[in-house]
């Protein structure tokens with residue numbers, strides 16, 4: 001039993017992040033509300049336009065992001081942002097700053113994840129389509 | 131004990147005073163005893179909208195400052211038996227009233243009236259804090275403009291922080307033609323962001339301006355579309371379930387609508 005657990009643990013160790021703090025926000029962040037945290041942030045609600053979430057780790061929003069989010073705020077380029085609907089005013093990862101193109105209205109209706117790939121912030125649907 | 135309702139918005143000029151006057155008039159028409167409180171100190175105009183300006187002797191700061199009794203400062207409406215106004219001071223500054231004084235005042239009024247409706251000043255400063263201090267419930271007014279909705283969202287956050295939960299939303303000055311053409315935010319767009327219960331939708335209507343200039347409320351006008359919308363809102367406040375009119379919906383079908391009575 002003990003042995004089995006160890007092996008399983010070894011295999012998925014890379015995917016488990018246990019060192020950082022994670023905080024759960026059980027509501028929508030509204031305009032003017034700013035939340036800064038040293039660690040990961042999970043929001044059970046939306047991040048509305050004018051609201052701001054800054055985390056040194058990852059940001060996961062079980063709702064819509066329409067405000068500003070900054071993951072990996074202290075320079076962690078492996079940080080990611082995930083949301084059921086990702087339509088941020090501005091999205092930052094480490095020191096990369098992106099915003100949606102001015103001319104197109106991206107209407108994402110599937111969960112998406114933003115992270116840095118080859119030096120640029122890339123947004124893909126989540127789970128990634130095979 | 132009566133219910134104390136604050137009408138607020140964040141952004142200025144979206145229709146708080148118009149809404150307060152119409153809800154007060156509408157509730158009085160139904161036979162309720164209603165006190166309207168103008169908390170927009172320094173910039174009073176609820177008295178003008180109600181056509182009661184020339185009857186003011188004392189104002190809210192005279193009451194909180196102990197210069198007169200509450201009863202002396204209350205102005206009785208010309209038309210409706212049960213409708214009274216507590217006017218704002220025009221000269222003194224916004225810090226003339228404290229949140230504690232406002233709380234006590236609302237408590238006194240709610241002993242005597244079925245509904246106490248407070249017309250809140252624009253902004254999120256002291257005047258706003260005062261206006262919400264004694265309220266049991268809040269109505270947030272917005273127009274279908276991005277900036278007004280943004281401010282409404284801010285206000286809802288501040289109301290929640292002040293333990294005034296579940297505010298109800300009135301969307302004012304909606305132009306259905308513009309919405310249909312995609313040139314104006316739709317009701318659904320707004321509800322999608324604000325995620326609060328919709329109390330009603332009031333169309334853009336020149337009758338609002340015409341009646342206001344006469345010192346009347348548009349709700350007294352039986353034929354106007356905005357008057358009809360305010361009458362429905364009044365019924366919802368009293369706890370009646372009134373479906374959104376096709377006129378209020380603008381013919382657009384809703385997927386997300388959460389229309390509720392006030393209670």
Ligand SMILES: Nc1ncnc2c1ncn2[C@@H]1O[C@H](COP(=O)(O)OP(=O)(O)OP(=O)(O)O)[C@@H](O)[C@H]1O
Nearest residue numbers: 142143144145146147148252303333334335338339
């Ligand atoms: N549905 C409507 N249709 C047309 N005009 C309207 C409507 N609602 C309000 N108005 C007009 O808009 C103007 C502003 O309304 P009102 O004074 O009620 O706003 P307010 O939120 O109280 O403003 P303030 O923040 O300055 O106190 C007024 O001239 C009013 O007549």
Ligand SMILES: [Mg+2]
Nearest residue numbers: 146147170175
């Ligand atoms: Mg006003």
